[in-house]
Amino acid sequence: MNPSVEALRAAFGDAIGRAVESCGDTIVYVARERLRDVMRWLRDTPGQEYDYLVDLTAVEYRDRERPLEVVYNLRALRRGADLRVKVELDPRGELEVDSVVPVWQGANWLEREVFDMFGIRFRGHPDLRRILMWETYAEGHPLRKDFPLRGRFSRAEQVRQALAANPEAHYSMEELSIAAAYDELPADMRERLRRGERGRVPDGA
């Protein structure tokens, strides 16, 4: 068992749930209200120094009664230690958890992916948009267990919606690295970027 678990219990008490060991890795469950504090503590406290967020993902189990989990794989590069932190979310309640982008910048796209695939919202995320599916995708969140494998719409409707999407609208100006060159762009391109041309983003996406 990773000694960080005992240190976490000493520092956060009841906010730390059960801890299990699996295949040599320690998994510790954290209350979602304290998630960001715990993460910041794990990164900044001498002796912990989990400075690298290896991966951030989510799991929904086939058992509908089990909560969804958001999984954070942490690594302390200097100490060579790993810790897996999980937050449980009740699927009947609000699927929302604090963003860890303020702690690790690298969480930005990882959280967007989890939002896209599971519909879990991250409070305080700077730019919570879909990242794999296009922004106007209206069928829902594909990795949820209630999502049919072939999608919700007919194939013809899927093709129609896909062809109606604007391939240039997948990127924000920042991602295209042309924000600084905005004034030098052709007028029509400036106008399109200003309007976004993203189409209508479906409600509740």
Place this chain on the structure above:
Amino acid sequence: MKRVIETREVAGQSPNYLLARLRDLVDWAVNASRANSLWPMPFGTACCAIEFMATAASRYDFARFGMERQAFSPRQADVLICAGRLPFKLAPVIRRIYDQMPQPKWVISMGACASTGGIFDNYAMVQGIDTVVPVDVYVPGCPPRPEGLLYGILLLHKKIKGESLFDRVPRREEQPLDARGLRLPPAEIDELSEPFGNSVQQFRSA
């Protein structure tokens, strides 16, 4: 050449007439030029693109068939080769590339995924690029070996050589998207996208 030009013999002498219809000669010249200098626009999205590269490289070398110059610009391309699966997110991209290619243009769908969706019978994948752009030659395989792609290219040569400039109907339809924004009627797209093989065991709602 035999089909285009016939010889007439006068009794007792060696063949001394050459007869040909002008339109056949023109068709022959135009089609031979087109077929033997196809410039491919590679649209490689998956492992088929690796086989495509092998076909282009020295061992198989499709430059032998006049495909020396790969046009990575649709404006200078004759044949769009979709090598690999096409996700819905890329559908408007391949459609735009196809629209940007000048006539005459042809499309080769390389591999099982491009032709039918292959094993990816899921929410993200176009079930055959013929629901998005018209296709001339389908090359089966997962992925097809370079010989397979070369055979497909030779089939396309055959098809091109059978075309005629003088056909009354437009030789190749542009097939623009209709008012619904589709190339085919929705029922036809649904039919083309029907599950087959192992996928039929899987219910839509599963």
